[in-house]
Amino acid sequence: MDDAAEIPRPRPPRRTDIRRENERVILEAAEKVFAEAGFGGATMQLIADMAGLPKANLHYYFATKEDLYRRVVENIFTIWLHAADSFDTAADPATGIGAYIEAKMRISRQHPFGSKVWASEVMHGAPVIQDYLEGTLRSWTEGRVKAIQRWIDEGRMAPVDPRHLLYMIWATTQHYADFGHQIETLNGGRPFTDRQWKAATESVKAIILRGIGLSTAD
Amino acid sequence: MDDAAEIPRPRPPRRTDIRRENERVILEAAEKVFAEAGFGGATMQLIADMAGLPKANLHYYFATKEDLYRRVVENIFTIWLHAADSFDTAADPATGIGAYIEAKMRISRQHPFGSKVWASEVMHGAPVIQDYLEGTLRSWTEGRVKAIQRWIDEGRMAPVDPRHLLYMIWATTQHYADFGHQIETLNGGRPFTDRQWKAATESVKAIILRGIGLSTAD
């Protein structure tokens, strides 16, 4: 995509990438700090230190703390949405829902900070991303609800309220990120190993799939 | 216990109750503010305003912001623990686990602020209540895990990992408090009615109980 001499002036963005790279570093640091301290507890100085940049430099790329925070939350929201793709590609409910649970568990492991920032934002009344809740999330949810209802109507799974099923999947999978510290403490202070993550995923899948009348075809 | 003329001086605490009452008012306001703004975002002034007291009066009853916060979290923890009583009184797994889910759903409805403060505390690495996690919560969990494992060994329920079952119950029930705003938004911006809370509770119970091999004896 870069080398294609499609445009006469390829314009190699050697120094323009400074912006992209610095924004990436800042966003990564911000995600962690916001997750660990909350919006109110996070300070620009802390984020700057973690990013290895002077505080004034943060304000060069992000005008305000709110702007930076919004970008972090938006990034997370995008990840959530992409995780749902697996839902659509499968026509079989067990495969679709199972894959969705697996994807969400994977995200909980790979993006625990993002999950926490999202949780914090929603818990505080979603002051920043209320529009996402009312727009994208609502329509996405309605689409999924209809898909599940169709499966139910076709007798392919037990008649459960699709919304509460979705909430259960969200709650359970995100719990392993949001309450990771509690789980780690109850795990003897040690973080989950690969094997334990796999076991957790299988446990969640097993209970939920059986709970909606689908055999756990491992 | 008060009227019993056991002690010569019954000492009617007419004005000493000022302390108790004010502490109650402050704690109630603090729970709400900490839940809505997080520890870092909450200010003593905000709590004072919500309690209808001057800020300096708060510091008369609670030396520091941390002290006040700790009391709030401790109160919530106590509520959590009492909710688990239903678990023990029933010998039948379906009844015991069902009653536990019902109790936790009831708490999510009645103490949403407390649930959020707890979630926030754990998400931030439990800086204040780590000792509770390692002490009371861990031993409580181990007791429950053994009880569930016994049921499994006796063939009275499906062989699932008791820990992940507990996590699922915690996650799902608390989700209705912690993510209440998101659920409300997806509910057309209206909070759950009595009927909807009942339906949610039944949905959660149905999926989980069926998921662990227990018929949903409504």
Next chain:
DNA sequence: GTATCCCTTGACCATACGGTCAGGAAAAGA
């Protein structure tokens, strides 16, 4: 070379925060 543009940053500012304190009000005890 040199003008231009993007980037960098130390120093600074107004504000708001948690917390203190002294002095007074009000009740309880004698």
Next chain:
DNA sequence: TCTTTTCCTGACCGTATGGTCAAGGGATAC
């Protein structure tokens, strides 16, 4: 009534925070 204890609170303080700004690099374009 007088004393003591508890409660109340306006005014204040040091600090830390989000944000600003002006002066200065340093690479690129001409």
